[in-house]
Amino acid sequence: MSKKHTPPMPEELEKELQDYYASPEPRPEFISRLERGLHSKFKEQEQKRMFGNSKKKLAWGFGLALAAVLIGLLVTSPTVVAAMKRLLGYISGVGLVESESPIRILAEPVAQTRDGITITVKEAVLSSDKTVITFTVENIPFDKLSHGEDVPVCAIPQELRLPDGSIVQSVSGNATGWGSGYEYHLTYASIPADVNEATLLVPCIQDVLPGVLPENWELPIRFIPAPLGFTVAPVTEIAPSQEPTAAAENPLTLTKVVETENGYILIGEFNSAHLSKDMNVTAYPASPRIFDADGSEIPYTIPPELEQYSVMNGITPWAAQLNEKSFRWPLKIVVDTVDTDAPDLHTEFDFDAGANPQPGQVWEPKQEIQLGQYSVVLESVSFSGTGYTFKFQAKDDLQIMSIEIVGYAAVGSGGGGTGQGDSELTLDYAGTPPTGLLKIRFGMVMIRINGPWTLEWQPDDATILNLPTPTTAPQACLTVDAWQAAFANPMPLPASLTGKVISYGRIIEDGQNPSPENYGVFVANLDGSNKQVIGQGVWPSLSPDGTRAAYAWEQGLYIADLATGESHLIPNTNGNDYNPRWSPDGTRLAFIRIDDFNLYLINPDGTGLQRVTSGNEYEELVDWTPDGTGLYYGANSSQGILLRKIDIASGAVSDFFTISSKGASFAVSPDGSRIAFSERVGEFSYQLFISNLDGSDRKLIGDSGKWGVTNPRWSPDGKWLMVGIMSEDTAGEPVLGLVNLEGCQVIALPLEGEPYDWRP
Amino acid sequence: MDYSQLDDAALAKEARRDAEAFTILYRRYVTPLYRYLYHRLGNVKDAEDLTAQVFTDALEGLASYREHGRFSSWLFTIAHRRLIDLYRQRPADSLHEIADGSPDLQSVFEQNEMHAHLDKLLRKLDEERLEILRLRFAAGLGFSEIASLLKRSEGAVKMTLYRTLDWLKTNWENGHE
Numbered sequence: 001m002s003k004k005h006t007p008p009m010p011e012e013l014e015k016e017l018q019d020y021y022a023s024p025e026p027r028p029e030f031i032s033r034l035e036r037g038l039h040s041k042f043k044e045q046e047q048k049r050m051f052g053n054s055k056k057k058l059a060w061g062f063g064l065a066l067a068a069v070l071i072g073l074l075v076t077s078p079t080v081v082a083a084m085k086r087l088l089g090y091i092s093g094v095g096l097v098e099s100e101s102p103i104r105i106l107a108e109p110v111a112q113t114r115d116g117i118t119i120t121v122k123e124a125v126l127s128s129d130k131t132v133i134t135f136t137v138e139n140i141p142f143d144k145l146s147h148g149e150d151v152p153v154c155a156i157p158q159e160l161r162l163p164d165g166s167i168v169q170s171v172s173g174n175a176t177g178w179g180s181g182y183e184y185h186l187t188y189a190s191i192p193a194d195v196n197e198a199t200l201l202v203p204c205i206q207d208v209l210p211g212v213l214p215e216n217w218e219l220p221i222r223f224i225p226a227p228l229g230f231t232v233a234p235v236t237e238i239a240p241s242q243e244p245t246a247a248a249e250n251p252l253t254l255t256k257v258v259e260t261e262n263g264y265i266l267i268g269e270f271n272s273a274h275l276s277k278d279m280n281v282t283a284y285p286a287s288p289r290i291f292d293a294d295g296s297e298i299p300y301t302i303p304p305e306l307e308q309y310s311v312m313n314g315i316t317p318w319a320a321q322l323n324e325k326s327f328r329w330p331l332k333i334v335v336d337t338v339d340t341d342a343p344d345l346h347t348e349f350d351f352d353a354g355a356n357p358q359p360g361q362v363w364e365p366k367q368e369i370q371l372g373q374y375s376v377v378l379e380s381v382s383f384s385g386t387g388y389t390f391k392f393q394a395k396d397d398l399q400i401m402s403i404e405i406v407g408y409a410a411v412g413s414g415g416g417g418t419g420q421g422d423s424e425l426t427l428d429y430a431g432t433p434p435t436g437l438l439k440i441r442f443g444m445v446m447i448r449i450n451g452p453w454t455l456e457w458q459p460d461d462a463t464i465l466n467l468p469t470p471t472t473a474p475q476a477c478l479t480v481d482a483w484q485a486a487f488a489n490p491m492p493l494p495a496s497l498t499g500k501v502i503s504y505g506r507i508i509e510d511g512q513n514p515s516p517e518n519y520g521v522f523v524a525n526l527d528g529s530n531k532q533v534i535g536q537g538v539w540p541s542l543s544p545d546g547t548r549a550a551y552a553w554e555q556g557l558y559i560a561d562l563a564t565g566e567s568h569l570i571p572n573t574n575g576n577d578y579n580p581r582w583s584p585d586g587t588r589l590a591f592i593r594i595d596d597f598n599l600y601l602i603n604p605d606g607t608g609l610q611r612v613t614s615g616n617e618y619e620e621l622v623d624w625t626p627d628g629t630g631l632y633y634g635a636n637s638s639q640g641i642l643l644r645k646i647d648i649a650s651g652a653v654s655d656f657f658t659i660s661s662k663g664a665s666f667a668v669s670p671d672g673s674r675i676a677f678s679e680r681v682g683e684f685s686y687q688l689f690i691s692n693l694d695g696s697d698r699k700l701i702g703d704s705g706k707w708g709v710t711n712p713r714w715s716p717d718g719k720w721l722m723v724g725i726m727s728e729d730t731a732g733e734p735v736l737g738l739v740n741l742e743g744c745q746v747i748a749l750p751l752e753g754e755p756y757d758w759r760p
Numbered sequence: 761m762d763y764s765q766l767d768d769a770a771l772a773k774e775a776r777r778d779a780e781a782f783t784i785l786y787r788r789y790v791t792p793l794y795r796y797l798y799h800r801l802g803n804v805k806d807a808e809d810l811t812a813q814v815f816t817d818a819l820e821g822l823a824s825y826r827e828h829g830r831f832s833s834w835l836f837t838i839a840h841r842r843l844i845d846l847y848r849q850r851p852a853d854s855l856h857e858i859a860d861g862s863p864d865l866q867s868v869f870e871q872n873e874m875h876a877h878l879d880k881l882l883r884k885l886d887e888e889r890l891e892i893l894r895l896r897f898a899a900g901l902g903f904s905e906i907a908s909l910l911k912r913s914e915g916a917v918k919m920t921l922y923r924t925l926d927w928l929k930t931n932w933e934n935g936h937e
Contacts, residue, residue, distance in 0.1 A: 013925055014897075020878050021898035024804075026794040026811070034812050035786060038819055042779040099876070182777065358913060424805060552767075576769070594770055 043418035058227065065363045070200075075398050089232035090265065093134070094186070095305035097127035099232045101193070107222035114214035116616075118139070121200055121221050130611060131168070131188040133160070135219075137205055138181035138637075139211040139616045142597050144205075144212050160188055161199040161218075168198075180597075180616040182206060185305070196223045234256050238457075249274040252288070252335050252453040259459070265303060265324045266290075270335060277451065288318055290337050293328040306599045330458035340447045347371050348406065348441045351381060357435055359385035371445060374398050387428035390440070394421035397448040402429070406439040477744035478688060478702030478709070483725060483737065486746040493747065499526050499716060499760050502542035502549055505753020507533045521551050523562060526758075528750035535567065539579045542757040548604070550580040550589055557591060559604055562730075571606030579621045584628045599631055601648070612648055615669065626672040634659075634666065643675065643693070657695030665711050668693070669718045675713035676721050677703070688723065690710060690741065699741060710734070716760045724754030768831035776822050786815060789835055796836070796899040800843060810846065814839045832901055833909045840909075881928055889924045894922060 089099030097103065101186065108122035116139055123134040135158075160168040170186040191198065198352075202217035204210070236257045251274040258265040268288075290298045306319035320333075349369050360383070367378040376394040392400050400423040408429065500523055508518040521540040524531040534540070537551035538556065549560045556573030557580050560566065577600075580591040588608070593600050599612040599619050613619055617635035622643070623632055630648055634641040640660035646653050659666075659679055664678040669690075678688045688702030688709050702709050713722045719741055724734035725748075736749040764783075765773070768788070774781035793814060798807035817838045882890060895906045903921075907914040 013929055016874055016878060017893060017897045017925075020875050021795060021799060021894065024798070026791060026808070027804075029810050030811075031790055034815065035783060037812070038781065038786060038815055039779055041816065042782060042820055426805060532803070554902070578767070578770070593771075 050252070062337070083642045088235040088237070088256070090260075091125055091232055092260070092306060093123070093305075094125045094132045095187075095303070096235060096256070096267075097125070097232070098129040099127065100329065101128040101225040103127055103230060103232060104196070104223040105226045106232065107224045108222050110219050112217060112219055114217070117205060117213055119202055119217055119219060121219050124221060124223060125226075126191055126223055128193070129190055131191050132185065133188065133200060133221075134183065134185050135200065135202075136183045137202075140180050140208065140213070142180070142594075142618070144208050156202070158184065158186060159201045160191070161201055162191065162195055163197055165236060180618050190486045191223075197221070198223075219443075226596075231261075233260050240511070250453060250455060251275050251340050252333065252455055254333065254455055254457055254624050257457070257459070260321075263324050264459070265319060265321045266333070267306065267317070267319045268319065268333070270316045270338070270453075272316075272338075272340070288320065288333045290320060290322070291332045293330060293332075296328075298322060298327065298331065312383050330456040333455050333457065334451075335453045336451055338449050338451070340449060348439055348507060349378070350437055351378070351440055353381070353383065353388070353435050356434055357383040359383060365627075369375050371398070371442065374447070376400065383433075384426075384428070387426060387433050389424060389426040392423045394423075395423065395629070397450070398445065400425065400442060400445055403443055404441050405434055406441050408434045476688075476700045476703035477741075478723070478737070478739045478746055482744075482746040483748070486737065487735070487748040490748050490750065493749075497526055497715070497720070497738070497747075499721065499758055500524070500542065500546050501526060501713075501736065501751065501755050501759075502540045502757045503751065503753030503755050504538055504540060505734065507535070519548060521560075522753070523549060524751055526749065531751075532562060532565070534562075534565075540756045541579075541581050541589075543582045544584060544759065545586055546759045548582075550582060550604075552578045552580060552591075552620070557589065557602070570602060570604065572602065572609050573606070581621060581623055583624050584626060590621055590624060590631050593621060599633060599646070610759075612646060612651075620664045623668050625668075626670060632666075632668050657691075658692045667712045667714055667721075669714050670716060671718060674718075676701070676714065678709050678712055678723065688739075690721070703740065711754045711756065713755045713758050715758055722749075722758050772822060772831050780879075782819060783823070785818075785831065789832065790803075790815070792899040793835065793839060796894055797839060797843075799894050799898045801846075806846070810839065810842050813842050830905050830908060832899075832905050835899070836895070836899065836905075836909050878928075881931060884931070885924065889920060892917060892921050893924060911923070 028744075046404075084268060088096050090096055090105075096330075104126040106121065109120055109122050111118055111120040118138045119135060121133065121135045125132045136533075157170055159170070162168065168188045170188050172187045182521070196517055198221055200217075200219040200221060202219070204215045205213045211660075222599065236259070238254050238257060249271075251271045252268065253271065254266055254268040256267040258267070270664035287302075290300060291299055300320040300322050302319055303321050306317075312339065347369060349367070350363065351363075353363075362380055362382045364380045365378050369376050374394065376392050376398065379391040379393050381391075382389045388405075390403060394400070398421060405426050405427060473520070502521065502523045504521055506518055507520040507522055521534040521538075522531055523534065523542065531592055534549055534551065535582040536552040540549055540551040542549055547562055549562060550570075551558055551560070554575055555569050556575060557570045557577050558567045559570060570589075574593075574595070575735060576594045578592045580589045580595065582589060588601050588603055590599060590601050590612070592598070593611075597616070597618040598614060599621055601610045601612060602608060612631060613633070617637075620634035620636070620641065622634060625645065628647050632643065632645050635644050636642075637658070639658045642658045643656040644653055645656070666675055668675050673692065675691050675693055676688065676690045687700060689698055691698035702723070710724045710726075714720070715722065715738075721739050721741060722735055722741070725737045726734040734752065734754050736751045736753060736755055738747040739745070766784075768785065771781045775785060777911055788813065794811045797810045797814075798804070801807050801810065818835055821838070827901050882893070882907065885893075891910070892906060895901045895909065896903075901909070903914050903917050907917045910917065
């Protein structure tokens, strides 16, 4: 008989409810579209934070207009291109500048400290077309940041005041932050050549409530001519399309090339105007991809000063920094598809709902509507009583994003589609919905246009630079190829490799639908045997004798006894405590408390709570020193993460070296002589290194491209590294991998997750 | 620091300055939130629309997120606010009509006999119990999160859920017609 006749067991019922509520999954294209939209919104807010809202919009708008005129000239007039050829230079961190007139720089850095907060003007570059100022704000106490009060936080822009009292406003900029501080990189209009002094006005510290930290900072700065060694890289203008494509001009163009010390920066545009003669559209191209002559994709970064999110006059700028000079030429630059909104496709059509439509009534007009060169069919209309739902099916790669009934403002509207040209749009009305003959107007219409659009480039001296052999691979042990081979053909573990590992990862198999509660802490032997799930938790640490696990979870830090499987909350810890690490003798735990972002110690029974660091470094705990007298930690700064050690008894701090990446994780070798760290290079690229603690003798161990390689952990004998590897092969879950530091051997373990400790 | 290992509160703090931290929060919650809204609203387009609105509100309101509250509760509070807005815009009965009689929801359940059966039973529950089921099973929230969201004690939430499960078990055969 059917299962439903028998009352389910309680756990079966829970499972049924979970299944019931788990479906359907959101559409992947919806998730990714929303993610992109939120990212753009974030950037927009960042701009607002930097430039304020009301009056600064004018300055920003003016800047945009000016830039648009400039770019317009560059695009439309070859003579202007030629004329400007000698004028432009590229300064790293500043961008393109007019370089014919003398460049000036900051005479000396200027710092001011008030109430422990330090603002430093670090750099200034002045050309005849712009002024770029870089300053940092450091040592902001965590408790002074806005913590949810309904008061607007500081978002007033920073201006420059010239000696005659005139004010220069910033027109663009970008910012980076590292917890206790931030760095601003602001571009202002040019300052007259005879003005060599200015005052940077910082009205308040960003994201801080009014009045809690010093305000109205004034930093006097001086400018001097740039010294002889100051590098302004020459910019080569590329003449407009030498090889016109068959019918229309190529919308993808390369306009400038900067030759840097170790590579090239390619700068170009995607011009919507050349996309289609019939349409006046703005195209949003995907970032170009770059290939060498053999078809291998070349990774690149986008210099922040050249990264632009705006589209002006239908032109989307792009820039790519290649960090090599030798390639198999020529390079091929490709844009695969563009999304366009088609404002000129606005069309109206009539729909007769009759005088008295009934809820539930459905019409199937199957009416074909012409939208420029596209056509769309109105499949059906339904009336809900409060509004109408329109279903369209397009023949082309088109999606109707919004519609309106002319003359009636809807109070609610929604829409969706599967990306196959279908759209379903609902309009709801507050009072009685409109009836009778309705005029429907299309709002936003998106069109995907498939390319590809390509262009080729090589430098004039390409033959000299052409590579005789395939690209020199970095001498890493853990490479994409090595990992794929290891993953595809798992080898038995060498007999010498034993021990237990504690990991964070999936603790409940849930197929393709991972949910947060299915992740937690587990312990297993290296060969995958004796897997013991501890439960939900993060940041696990295994005691040196392998009998107890410490981890962080909702109420604080917990200890699990592996023999009994029981866990208990450590008294005197709270939900803001993280990353517990066992001392080498197993008697204490070090951890981070983000109430104040400092390092603390506590005994496993909750006694002996002790704060080890103070100040505003927003520390990241690495581990104990092997002798248990100190802690290694990472301190966040504008340069990256500084590896430091604090002596627990004396509080004395020693510095080692800085890793210039935000996404880093570290581990100190068991003998305390070496450090392993994974570093994120570029946006989604990871490299794994080992070095001495002072950063010397740095050796590349893993170069895994866009795969995530995280949480390096040393084997007890210091000869192997264990890492969590997230690759296309691992179906979205990191897998534990080993790499031998002497023989370069790579082994994929039969365990998912990210490792936290490897004990004998 | 590997952001993916940070908990919500720490990520929310980082997310004020770093888009990547917000992206991780987004990825962590987009599916639970969507599932929850879908089961409130009964159709894909409203669920998508509100999911997008809630995350946009969250992004704009990060500065007003209170660290002592849970991020999940805060996010679902925004969702509740948005749902109320929607209910104000549309008469409640029309929304109920959507949730109960939506072709979307029906076609999903018709594919699964067990779900169809459960669906019939769930229609007999009051809104409070349904809400706890949705928050627990669709949104995947813990008891304490549900408690702080619904402004009840954790014990009260647990009791309601267990009694609801008990009721479902007892009435299992009644739901079958």
